[in-house]
Amino acid sequence: MARIVMKFGGTSMAGSERIRRVAGIVKRQQEAGHEVAVVVSAMAGETDRLVNFCREANALYDPAEYDVVVASGEQVTSGLLALTLQSMGCKARSWLGWQVPIKTDDAHAKARIEDIDSDAVIASMAAGEIAVIPGFQGVSPDNRVTTLGRGGSDTSAVAVAAAVKADRCDIYTDVDGVYTTDPRIVAKARKLPLVTYEEMLELASVGSKVLQTRSVSLAMKENVRVQVLSSFIDENAPAADTIPGTLIVSDEELANSNLEGSDMERQLITGIAADKNEAKVTLTRIADRPGAVASIFAPLAEANINVDMIIQNVAKDKGETDVTFTVPQADLARAQALLEERKDAIGYYRMIAEGNVAKISVVGVGMRSHAGVAATMFKTLADRGINIIAISTSEIKVSVLIDTDETELAVRVLHTAYGLDAAA
Template structure:
């Protein structure tokens, strides 16, 4: 017998019929003798509906009241799923985040979990009940409802699995695992049987949308085996673990991630003096704009060019800030480009293989794709290229690093 924490996302519980399907799946696990804790999201579209209503009431609603409002979406789902389980003869009990006592800090709309009380859940599990918990939410030290930010149900699932010392946390979604890259871009993309937390964290941060970054961080920190599975199809999914695959056939690169939501800004003719980077990026940071890749050219005539990337949604605001910074620094010009993309190769095998970056650059050069910026870490290489070449680059790299499925057949 094993203890599984299963998380079902919004599309998995998007209709009454789909909730019935989840109940059937959970019943199967109970009949096999396993203890089950289920974490659910709001039904697909419900959170957006609630946010829309809030905007009709107030242009900038209070974060506290927004948390009270949007947390109700999960409360509907937990009750309906328990009803469906009870109708199948499976004893079940629902809990909101506050009832479980998922304790968070007091930052509304993006709270972080600090502690979880497991006594009530343990009691229910000992009585043979399925425990159904509302994802995405908790309570702060003053008893206020808090939410964990978009995608927070993944984090709830992993946190509960860690607190309960579950055998596995299973994330059910609309894909059947983690792929070497997006199958919509590369027909030969393959589902990976296993990937390390380290690789998955890089993939998630670089554009892969399968798992929330914080959930992967949490799982890695507490060594919670994490498995991504399809809600409506049987299959082994992808296991995310600390164990590296040491088979001879394991590729050097595990996957290719990409992100279209990039923009690049350059301040030309910046004085080459100590502290100039802080004077450029300080105002950007104070505007809550996250900076990704940074490049500073070699000084010429006591001046240099300073380039960095931001999310495309922040491009206009960042450019406006830099115009003021330019005047203060006496820089020559600010230029920007919001038609770029980032492509990254990821793999723990890079640690023990030389020439990986060179192979990446040669492949892109062979497709006549110019590299605008480069960033590296121990297990990844990222490049910024023109957005129009994104899919060509991903397909070329996927093939060059032998990630294509050998049995892929074009229809």
């Protein structure tokens, strides 16, 4: 017997028929002997409808009242799923954010979960009742409804899993797991049975939008085993003991596990991610003195512009240097304006901005102990004539910046070079 938290998104909850499918999947887990809690999103389209009402009511809406309105979408689906489970003979009840309670801070519309009192929910689950919990919502210290920001239901599910000490948090999505790369780009992409939190973070933050990054960080912090799997499975099939999706675990569990995908033959590289939403800024001829670089990045940080790769060229003989860095494309105009304002303070000669760049990353915990990963990457790209604009590396990732037009080509040749292609 295990304790399992299951999470279903808006597509899975869109209408009575789909909710019935979900209830079937949930029931199978209970019948397999597990204690089950379910975290649900609002029906697809509902949150947008409610957000529109708020905008019509007040363009500059008060986030506290916005939360009251938009949290209702998940309230509805949690009640409906409880009703549907009951109609199938299961004991079930809904637990709204304030009932659990899921305590958050008071940053309405983007609240952070601070604590979950799980005693009542655990007791209810232990008594054979399926706990149905609306995602996305919580309650503030002064007893008002809060929401976690769009897509927050993944985070709710992981937080609930941590609070009830679940053996696993199953996130049902419209894909059946995490792939070595985007299958729309590489037909031979393979589903990964096992990835680590860090790998998932790197893969998610560079474009594989299977899970909210925030939920993966929380899972890593709380050591919650997360499985990503498809909600389009046969709800009449018995609950499998094997893992049909991708399991996301800690380094330790990966090392000690005998699960499929954890063995010695695990590839050095887990996956390849591409992110086209990057823009590059170069400031030329900055004085090579302490504090010069800080004067560039401090104002960007203050303006909440996320700087990713930073490359400082070797100082030239004149005591000057060029600094190149990337920001999200959406923030490029704001970044340029900020730096233009501070041209004299920073003391650069020219600003060169380029929106047309993509970041390609090879990711894998295995590379920590293996030299040559970066070398393979550079050689592979060079062989195909792909120009590398910038490079950055972390313990489990090597990223390069290239021309956007060459994204798909780069991903394909790297996928082959690292031996990730599925057998024909």
